[in-house]
Structures are given as C-alpha cells and as structure tokens.
Amino acid sequence: MQLTVAKDMESLQEALAGLAKAGKRIALVPTMGALHAGHVSLVKLAKEIVDEAVVTIFVNPKQFGPTEDYGRYPKSPEEDIKKLREAGAALVYVPSADDIYPPGFSTSISVGELGKILEGKSRPGHFDGVATVLTKLFLSILPHMAIFGEKDYQQLCVVQRLAVDLDLPIEIIGAPTMREVDGLAMSSRNVYLSVEERKIAPKLHEVLESVGKVIASRKVSVKSALDQGIAALGKGGFKVDYLELRQAETLAELRDFTPPARLLAAAWLGATRLIDNIVVE
Amino acid sequence: MQLTVAKDMESLQEALAGLAKAGKRIALVPTMGALHAGHVSLVKLAKEIVDEAVVTIFVNPKQFGPTEDYGRYPKSPEEDIKKLREAGAALVYVPSADDIYPPGFSTSISVGELGKILEGKSRPGHFDGVATVLTKLFLSILPHMAIFGEKDYQQLCVVQRLAVDLDLPIEIIGAPTMREVDGLAMSSRNVYLSVEERKIAPKLHEVLESVGKVIASRKVSVKSALDQGIAALGKGGFKVDYLELRQAETLAELRDFTPPARLLAAAWLGATRLIDNIVVE
Numbered sequence: 001m002q003l004t005v006a007k008d009m010e011s012l013q014e015a016l017a018g019l020a021k022a023g024k025r026i027a028l029v030p031t032m033g034a035l036h037a038g039h040v041s042l043v044k045l046a047k048e049i050v051d052e053a054v055v056t057i058f059v060n061p062k063q064f065g066p067t068e069d070y071g072r073y074p075k076s077p078e079e080d081i082k083k084l085r086e087a088g089a090a091l092v093y094v095p096s097a098d099d100i101y102p103p104g105f106s107t108s109i110s111v112g113e114l115g116k117i118l119e120g121k122s123r124p125g126h127f128d129g130v131a132t133v134l135t136k137l138f139l140s141i142l143p144h145m146a147i148f149g150e151k152d153y154q155q156l157c158v159v160q161r162l163a164v165d166l167d168l169p170i171e172i173i174g175a176p177t178m179r180e181v182d183g184l185a186m187s188s189r190n191v192y193l194s195v196e197e198r199k200i201a202p203k204l205h206e207v208l209e210s211v212g213k214v215i216a217s218r219k220v221s222v223k224s225a226l227d228q229g230i231a232a233l234g235k236g237g238f239k240v241d242y243l244e245l246r247q248a249e250t251l252a253e254l255r256d257f258t259p260p261a262r263l264l265a266a267a268w269l270g271a272t273r274l275i276d277n278i279v280v281e
Numbered sequence: 282m283q284l285t286v287a288k289d290m291e292s293l294q295e296a297l298a299g300l301a302k303a304g305k306r307i308a309l310v311p312t313m314g315a316l317h318a319g320h321v322s323l324v325k326l327a328k329e330i331v332d333e334a335v336v337t338i339f340v341n342p343k344q345f346g347p348t349e350d351y352g353r354y355p356k357s358p359e360e361d362i363k364k365l366r367e368a369g370a371a372l373v374y375v376p377s378a379d380d381i382y383p384p385g386f387s388t389s390i391s392v393g394e395l396g397k398i399l400e401g402k403s404r405p406g407h408f409d410g411v412a413t414v415l416t417k418l419f420l421s422i423l424p425h426m427a428i429f430g431e432k433d434y435q436q437l438c439v440v441q442r443l444a445v446d447l448d449l450p451i452e453i454i455g456a457p458t459m460r461e462v463d464g465l466a467m468s469s470r471n472v473y474l475s476v477e478e479r480k481i482a483p484k485l486h487e488v489l490e491s492v493g494k495v496i497a498s499r500k501v502s503v504k505s506a507l508d509q510g511i512a513a514l515g516k517g518g519f520k521v522d523y524l525e526l527r528q529a530e531t532l533a534e535l536r537d538f539t540p541p542a543r544l545l546a547a548a549w550l551g552a553t554r555l556i557d558n559i560v561v562e
Contacts, residue, residue: 104531106393107412107446113387131388140448165388167421250385 001052003085006093009140015091016054016141024090025050027173028143030134033057034074034188035083038178042147043087045175050144052090056137061097062108063129074188093141100136108132111161114251118264119154119275122241127158134159138170146170151177151185153262153277157251177276179205185276192272201269203236204276207243208263212280215245215257222257233267241266241273245280282333284366286373290421293374297335297422300371306331307371308454309424311415314338315355315469316364319459323428324368326456331425333371337418342378343389344410355472374422381417389413392442395532399545400435400556403522408439415440419451427451432458432466434543434558438532458557460486466557473553484517485548485557488524493544493561496526503538514548522547522554526561 006012019026027046031039039055046053057080064070077094084092108128114120115127138146148156156174163172178186183205184198193201211229215222222245233240246253248260257280264277287293300307308327312320320336327334338361345351358375365373389409395401396408419427429437437455444453459467464486465479474482492510496503503526514521527534529541538561545558 104442105446106395107390107443108393109388109390111388136446136448139450142450161385162388165386165417167417169420169423 001088001090003081003089004091005081006091008095008099012091012093012095012140019052019054019090024052026052026054026090026141026143027145027147028137028141028170029053029055029089029147030137031055031057032059032073032188033080034076034191035080036178036186036188038149038151038186040083040087041178042149042175043084043089045173046145046147047088049173053088054141054143055084055089055092056141057092057094058100058133058137060100060129060133062101062132063126065123065125068123069189069192074191093137100133109135109162111158111165114154114161115158117154117251118242118244118246119266122266127155130155131158131162135162135166135168138163138168143170145173147173147175149177150174150277151187152275153264154251157249160249183209185274187274189272189274193269197269197272200237201274204233204238204265204267204274205278207232207236208265208276208278211243212263212278215261215263215280218257222255229265233265238267238269238274241268243267248279282369282371284362284370284373286362286375288375288377289380290376293372293376293421296372300333300335305333305371307333307335307422307424308426308428309418309422309451310334310336310370310428311418312336312338313340313354313469314361315357315472316361317459317467317469319430319432319467321364321368322459323430323456324365324370326454327426327428328369330454334369335422335424336365336370336373337422338373338375339381339414339418341381341410341414343382343413344407346404346406349404350470350473355469374418381414390416390443392439392446395435395442396439398435398532399523399525399527400547403547408436411436412439412443416443416447416449419444419449424451426454428454428456430458431455431558432468433556434545435532438530441530464490466555468555470553470555474550478550478553481518482550482555485514485519485546485555486559488513488517489544489546489557489559492524493559496538496542496544496561499538503536510546514546519548519550519555522549524548529560 004015027050029042043053109131110128160172182202184202207229214225243265248262261280266275285296308331310323324334390412391409401408441453463483465483488510495506510524524546529543542561547556
C-alpha cells in the first residue's frame with residue numbers, strides 16, 4: 001500500500017475512510033518526527049499485529065515546558081516520509097499546531113498523580129500535554145490499537161491509565177526500547193550530544209543494567225543499590241535527575257524488590273537530558 | 282423496540298452491538314435520573330432526529346462539591362424506567378459508581394476558563410466532573426449524537442467545547458428548557474422546594490424574561506437592567522448567586538447587548554439552589 005501523507009483533518013478523514021472501506025484494521029504510532037530505527041520498529045510491529053500502520057508526526061507544544069527544547073526539537077520531514085514509506089506505513093498525518101489547537105481550544109486532560117511523579121516532577125504539565133494531544137489523535141483516528149515505545153515508559157503507563165479511565169475503545173501496546181550497539185537507547189534527542197558526550201551516554205544504560213542485577217540479587221537494599229548507581233552516574237559525568245525502582249504499572253515507589261518492577265532513570269549530560277529504563281526481574 | 286436496561290458495561294456493549302447490527306443510529310441522553318417531562322422531551326427528540334434513544338442514569342459523585350446534595354439527590358429508579366419505556370427509549374444504562382470509577386481511576390478533564398465561571402465559580406470542580414463522566418459515557422457508547430437540555434445552558438456550552446476540543450466524533454445538540462405552566466424550569470431539584478417556596482420559584486423565570494426585554498430594548502445599560510433584576514429577585518425572597526448577560530457560545534461577559542446573547546441566573550430559595558436562563562434577542 002502506498003503511503004498517503006495527510007496534512008489536514010479533511011485529507012486524514014478521507015484516507016481513514018479509504019482504509020475502513022477496505023476493511024483494514026489499523027494501529028496508530030504517534031511520533032514527534034525526527035524518526036529513528038525505534039520508530040521504524042513500531043511501524044513494523046503495527047503491520048505485524050494489524051493490517052496497516054497509521055503514523056502521526058506532531059511536535060506537541062503543550063508537552064514542553066517554557067525552558068525546554070520545543071523550539072530546537074530536531075526536525076527531518078523529508079527523511080521521515082522516506083523512512084515511513086520504506087517501513088510500509090499506509091498513512092501519515094502531519095497536522096500544524098493550529099490544526100490541533102485552533103483558537104479557543106481550552107481543554108486539558110490530567111491522569112493525576114501518575115503524571116506528577118518522575119518525569120512529571122521534572123517536567124510539570126508534560127503529561128497533561130501528552131494525555132490531551134493523544135486523546136485528540138486517538139479520537140480523530142479511532143485506531144484499533146496504538147503502539148508506544150517502552151523508552152518513554154512512564155508515558156506508556158500514562159496512556160494505559162488514560163485509555164482505561166476514559167473507556168477509550170483502543171488497545172494500548174508497549175514495544176521494547178531499540179538501542180544503539182553500545183546500549184544507548186535510541187532517541188531523537190541523541191543528536192544534541194557532542195562527540196564526547198555521545199561516548200559517555202551509554203553509561204546510563206550500563207548503570208541501569210548493573211543496578212538492576214544488584215536489586216534482583218537481593219543482596220543489598222534497594223536504596224543502597226540505587227545510591228551506588230547514582231554515585232556511578234555522577235562519577236561518569238552525569239547530573240542525575242532520578243534513578244528509582246517503581247512498581248511496573250502504577251509506578252508506585254518500591255522500597256523492596258517486588259516484581260513486576262521497573263528501574264527508571266533521567267540524567268543530564270551537559271545540556272542534554274537523557275532518560276532510560278529497564279525491567280527488573 | 283423494547284427497552285433494554287443495562288446495569289453493567291458488558292450488557293451495555295451487548296445491547297449497543299445489537300443496535301449497531303440493526304443499523305440503528307443512536308442519540309445519547311445522559312441524565313442523573315429523577316426523570317421529569319424535560320428528560321422525556323429529550324428522549325422524544327432523540328427518536329425524531331435519529332433512530333433510537335440511549336439514556337444513561339448516573340448520579341455522578343465527581344460533579345458534586347463536598348457541601349452539595351449528592352447524598353440526598355432525588356432518586357426514582359422504577360418511575361424512571363417506566364417513563365423511558367413509555368417515551369420509547371431503546372436502552373438505558375444504569376452503572377454503579379464503581380463501574381464508572383473503579384479503584385485506581387485518576388483521570389480528569391477540564392475545559393478551562395469556561396468551566397470556572399458562573400456555575401463553575403459557585404461550584405468549583407463541577408464541570409471537571411461533568412466533562413470527565415461525559416467523556417467516559419461518550420466513549421463507552423459512541424453515539425452519533427448527544428442531547429442536552431438548555432436548562433443547564435453552561436453545561437451545554439462546556440460539552441460543545443469538549444467535543445470540539447477533543448475531536449469527539451459525536452454531534453452535540455441542545456434542546457429547549459421544559460417549563461411548568463407557571464414558567465418554572467423543570468428540574469429534578471424542584472422537589473426540594475417547600476409549598477411556599479414552590480409558589481415563589483417561578484419568579485426567577487419572570488425576572489429573567491423582564492430583564493431580557495429591558496436589555497433587548499436597549500433603553501437602559503445592561504448593568505442597570507441586571508441590577509434591577511437582582512433587586513427584584515431579592516425582594517421576591519431569593520438570595521441571588523448571579524444574574525449575568527453572556528455571549529451565547531463562549532459565555533464571555535457582555536457589557537453591551539450584542540447578540541447572540543444569553544441571560545443566566547442562579548439563586549437560592551431557602552436551602553434550594555435554582556438555575557435558569559433565556560436567550561436575549
């Protein structure tokens with residue numbers, strides 16, 4: 001199926017009507033563009049579990065704080081379309097900010113406490129912006145499924161909470177984080193890293209893996225394992241925002257290791273904020 | 282068509298699937314029960330504009346403040362079912378509070394400033410509760426249309442804002458306020474009125490009508506017309522919460538009469554809070 005590029009709601013609805021008429025089950029892959037192999041893996045997964053992948057590319061101003069990188073967020077529109085065509089996506093919706101938030105727009109959605117911890121604590125309002133734009137995209141497209149990378153693990157939890165709480169008729173699916181060969185989680189923001197920072201960056205994943213093993217071994221307390229990890233990251237050149245063990249669904253704090261558990265970290269490397277997470281089992 | 286009473290999500294979905302299979306277009310009439318002729322008129326309107334009416338009966342705890350009448354809100358479940366059967370409704374969904382808000386539920390929706398003025402000022406959080414429960418009911422039922430009485434005029438504006446902002450695939454329809462022969466707007470809360478208060482109550486609508494005529498005549502300023510109305514209500518035994526002229530869609534304040542305009546009032550009569558509104562043209 002040839003890739004349709006829809007730049008407004010009308011052409012989106014026309015293309016969706018075509019897919020529906022052809023009896024295609026669709027999965028949505030929402031993105032902010034600057035696509036990398038992680039996004040491509042989500043598109044391919046979509047095509048495996050349903051018939052066709054529908055992708056959105058929208059750098060959502062509402063999920064960036066006033067001091068964040070909204071203005072300089074990487075953009076590669078032509079390469080994005082090329083990658084989506086190669087990956088076999090059926091439709092990509094590339095709305096403008098005015099399409100999504102026309103004058104008078106005033107609604108916001110909050111998932112409560114789950115959106116206020118971890119990333120939400122460091123980035124106030126971030127998950128309200130995420131929940132609001134995703135609800136709109138879900139309702140404009142009404143896909144059978146929506147697929148999110150586990151790289152943004154808290155976002156996946158927020159979206160699952162949102163879908164359950166609002167009775168969204170959409171199945172939410174998490175897909176494994178794609179990594180560079182040295183372990184660095186793929187992210188559009190990795191382009192911000194200097195050559196020197198890029199060499200250090202994989203340390204974040206290394207520390208997660210080693211702390212995860214220590215926690216799983218139950219040989220020391222969770223707190224002690226986390227403290228060691230924070231120290232190792234500091235020594236490696238990171239400014240740690242958080243490194244925490246959390247219940248895998250509610251993201252409630254885990255003082256003792258009780259599966260299912262997730263180890264999540266955010267840390268600055270110079271002017272770039274990196275996040276990563278792993279399962280601990 | 283015989284009335285189906287669905288008491289949980291499973292039987293709701295089964296009944297909805299039956300309606301969809303039969304090719305029926307449905308309109309939703311959300312209610313809090315204690316049905317009166319106003320609700321019945323909405324059910325009948327639903328059947329005129331689409332094929333079948335689907336009604337929900339749910340006294341939504343999230344739209345009541347801590348000092349409000351959630352606990353004593355009138356209930357008449359058997360009479361409600363009888364009225365819906367007579368009105369020709371196809372399906373009524375009567376969920377429990379746990380069905381709508383299961384443990385862990387934490388999402389809330391706000392329409393912003395529109396939900397914080399007038400009723401929202403007197404009843405903080407009220408419209409967040411309304412927007413949240415209606416989004417859930419809309420997404421559980423996915424009707425073609427949803428019908429709301431103009432008696433709760435600000436609620437109608439909030440729902441229209443919500444539907445536009447979230448791209449809800451549902452048309453929102455307002456229907457005229459039903460009134461008793463003496464002009465009192467029908468309301469489930471009218472049963473709270475004592476015999477003496479019930480005699481005074483129609484004065485609210487009378488004052489709206491007379492103030493509306495004065496404003497439309499443009500003979501005095503809007504402020505002066507409203508002040509006269511507030512004085513008349515006070516003299517009549519009401520404690521006025523607000524009496525305001527607003528733009529009919531945004532509910533922005535109107536210092537001068539510029540159609541389309543709505544005149545809205547809330548006033549206490551003893552322990553009962555009455556609201557009403559009229560178009561000014």
